[in-house]
Amino acid sequence: MASRILMTGVGAYLPENIVTNDDLTKWVDTSDEWIKQRTGIEQRHMVAEGELTSDLAYHAAMQALDNAKLSSADIDIIVVATTTPDDTFPSTATKVQKKLGASSAFAFDVQAVCAGFVYALTVAESLLIAQKGSRALVIGAESFTKLLDWEDRTTCVLFGDGAGAVILEKTEAPHEYGILASALHSDGTLRDILYVDGGPSATGDVGHVRMEGQDVFRHAVEKLSSVMDEVLVQADIPAGDVDWLVPHQANIRIINGMQRKLGLPADRVVRTVHKHANTSAASIPLALSEAVHDGRIKAGDLLALEAIGGGMAWGASLVRYGKPQS
Ligand code: UT7
Secondary structure, three states: OOOEEEEEEEEEEOOOOEEEHHHHOOOOOOOHHHHHHHHOOOEEEOOOOOOOHHHHHHHHHHHHHHHOOOOHHHOOEEEEEOOOOOOOOOOHHHHHHHHHOOOOOEEEEEOOHHHHHHHHHHHHHHHHHOOOOOEEEEEEEEEHHHHOOOOOHHHHOOEOEEEEEEEEEEEOOOOOOEEEEEEEEEOHHHHHHEEEOOEOOOOOEOOOEEEOHHHHHHHHHHHHHHHHHHHHHHHOOOHHHOOEEEEOOOOHHHHHHHHHHHOOOHHHEOOOHHHHOEOHHHHHHHHHHHHHHOOOOOOOOEEEEEEEEOOOEEEEEEEEOEOOOO
């Protein structure tokens, strides 16, 4: 019988420091009105001096373990999706492994920018199905503000820092819970519309985010729509059966467009972009964690996750959350 991969716990962590749109107007030529109207963003969290991506990831992981009633010794695989690792190497995942004391796990990073979480989820699911372990910790963690050019108002107002984590557990029992479908895509010819102008091999420094916003917006609407259709067909589930859309949080206009396209009521979408801004690979698990912990998402709910970002890379997953009552 085929294994099924359940999502049995979630956690999140945000740095304490909050920066409002009004705060940003002291540094760049922008306004609260412009940012809110074009993106839905009102504030973002920002790491403190010395606070690392692995610190955010560790706190999110601890909450997810607690939520799943597991300890770090139960984890076989740790995957961290990040574009802002602590160091060029070793992986942030191995730093999280050390902080957690998860000595029996193997750990590595996945880099697919804003699509990182859906990529990491699918990679971890595949490893579990391939019998490389029984439980995985999948984390999206970013100190994305470290990549911003604070003189470029077209990008610096859009991003924030944070981390979210989920626990995946393998089961052989036949039921309708767990990851039901997933699809991943990329198109490297679109590199120039969203990239960082630095890196170890290209320049030797970290670089800054550069984006052609309107082009990215256009591709996001088109590609998220088609990848969502793809996973619904794969799972043979009508869009109307989705209980919650938990999308990447880049722009409220893209999120609302996807809600209309799926024909979902407005209150069936988890929106955190106003509070968190775009936290890249962290945005989906941050949103998911908020809606699980405040009681909106319950065991048995069907979740549609989708994200797109630099590469371009994009993907989607359908997950029936939690595990059946035994
Ligand atoms: O996570 C990866 C996926 N990323 C995304 O999905 C982002 C997709 N793109 C977007 O969300 C939107 O394109 C943006 C929010 C980035 C930009 O919104 P837009 O409605 O496409 O604005 P625009 O780039 O067309 O700029 C409109 C105007 C320009 O002025 P002019 O040329 O019309 O005079 C910009 O210079 O707004 C100006 N502008 C700003 N004004 C105040 C650009 N940034 C700002 C700013 N404050 N921060």
